[in-house]
Amino acid sequence: MTSTTALTLRDARFRAALAAFDAGDEAALRRVLAEHPGLGAERLEEPGAWLREQVGEALDGYFRRPFLLWFAAGNPVRGGRLPPNAASLAAILIEAARRDDAEGLRDQLEHTLELVASGRVARESGVQIALLDVLIDAGARPGDGLAALGAGHLQAAAHLLERGGTLGLAGALCLGRFDEAPRLAAGASAGERQDALIAAAVNARPDAQAWLLAFGVDVDARGSGIHPHATALHQAVAAGCLPAVQRLVEAGARLDVRDTVHRGTPLDWARYAGQAQIASYLEAAGERR
Template identity: 50%
Template sequence: MTEGIADPLFREAVGAIDAGDVAGLERLLAVHPRLVRDRLEYGWGYFRNPYLLWFVAENPVRNGKLPANIAEVTRTILHAAESEGAETYQEQIDYALALVCSGRVPRESGLQRQLIDVLVDSGARPDGALLPALAHREIAAVERLLERGAALTLPTAVCTRRMADIA
């Protein structure tokens, strides 16, 4: 669902994300690289003025589902952002990881773990996504973040029943 997105290029790019249209997204990003740098004037609260990458998390829920190839879609955007030298790359991937780890749709779609891996492999810092995941009771995401190098904090140890593991 792309209603409410006034910018036609962003609307087309978000539509490609929602459809899992990697080829269409690649073409669009090649012709309009600003899409991986600019923020969209859209949204509210924690999703105010998002980057294109943040739409891969489906958080907030717009469609209630993710395409099966969302990991490939995500890699496409990450590659374009890295190639473009987006100054906000780290901010984008860290917040995308937090959105993925705190959203129900990635989990319900069976794609949360894949998305976590793609983002962490691309440089997202797992520690920053722990609290959002804990706050939304996304324990499988918390476990994966720990496996991927997040530090076991006291709140994380309490929520995952790992008090004996706290040093």
Template identity: 40%
Template sequence: MQTSDITDTIFLQAVEAIDCGDIALLQKLVADNPRLITDRLQTTEEGYFKDPYLLWFVADNPIRHEKLPANIVDITNLLIAAVKAKAPDTAQYQLDYCLGLVATGRIPRDCSVQIPMMDALINAGATPGGGMGALANGNTEAASYLIERGGKLTLGVAIGLRRMDDTDRLLQTATTDEKLSSLTAAAFYGMADMVKFLLDKGVEPNGYPEPNSGFHSHATPLHQAVWSGSLETVRLLVEAGADLNAADKVYGATPLGWAEYAPSEGGDEAALLNFAQIGSYLKSAVNKDADS
């Protein structure tokens, strides 16, 4: 969603006040128009930001501006107080969902306000999640903080945060999907040592995590290893029997296809060299597989 898509004039003014850090204007708009807190913005957009509450705009997730105002924590606290006072029936849902948007967002992290914003929401009563969504979006500090504040630790998050004592314990009772999601997370971060650890524990390298796992469910561990740029991680998975011809569920591309596409996303010379080496290795593996 873009700000220009908002057709509700009063709601648009409130969102623009959030974006520019005009806390005085925002406070007046909220006081004069309680519906800004109690009602959802009606939109035609689908996906995770369909019909958002005003509070949710503090996270800039989905990204609209690539930045947050310097006083965004104060703005967040203002809106939290208004939600708790004026929308008690939906307050928990508004707070919990906003916490998820902040924890998984890139802009709060890049603006160095992710933890303070999360702190404000959790202190107000938001329920900390397990951190898998944060990990899936590259926010390891946010994932760790959610666990510190009471989020349920899962195998995938323990792997992603290298909490080995917890990993050994959780692995004993983990389901097949939890193990696969954990392997996918380790591959996503190019954590060759953790991938090897899981493979040595008998975790199968093929399959797609379930959508409710909290991690990327559209691609296999090998796809994610390719995207991480870690040739060592790719080798480990291929040698363990990862399917070279598996297609991701969004673009229908194989791991080799991901390696060939990755350079178009940019990167420095070292990253481009890594992807070239991964592509060469996978081509050789595919040809070898075809000949056998």
């Protein structure tokens, strides 16, 4: 068998497994995995055009060379919904991955957990918490919830803490645990403090922003762990939270900084999103400076 043929067959097997997953058909998924031993440990090295059409540039970034288990997260978006039994289907995929490559399972689990925590489809489908649980029960470490906070998923971030995750500065402030913030801020790196400001903007927490700014966090610096392409002001605009925008502008946030992906200013973001009130405020703020 040529390498090209092998890659084509692997692509077809992935598609068969995903068809069963998308249909919520647990029996069919088990059958595909039984017919193709090793599929749980394989990576889709050269996906067909079908997947590129669905997820685009994600295949060149965080979804490069995906394992089958990663697809259980629904992130990147392939369709609008995950099946109601997504957690049970994920458990079947985990079982196959453990059988085929027990040593590499944790890496699969933890990347999938980040995809679930930050993915909108899992949340909108009502299966995000159940998926997090099945991954943690299988051995994924809950982490600090930063991926969930960066997506504005406060419920997921809180659940990860309940399941043994580590409370960081961003989590404490976004979840309203201000009594723990001084200790955490004292031990946080500059990057962690900056990520906390970005997370506060994403989650529309002007009170958390005020706390961080009083602590001396740079109002204009970009994050390091989440959304490094834009400033806190961009993210407050994206969250549609005028009080958060006002708090940052009043603290001296620059209005002319452009994000590194779309090359837009915060005002450009507001106009693009149709946020007329925020756009008017930013226009007036620019005129005053």
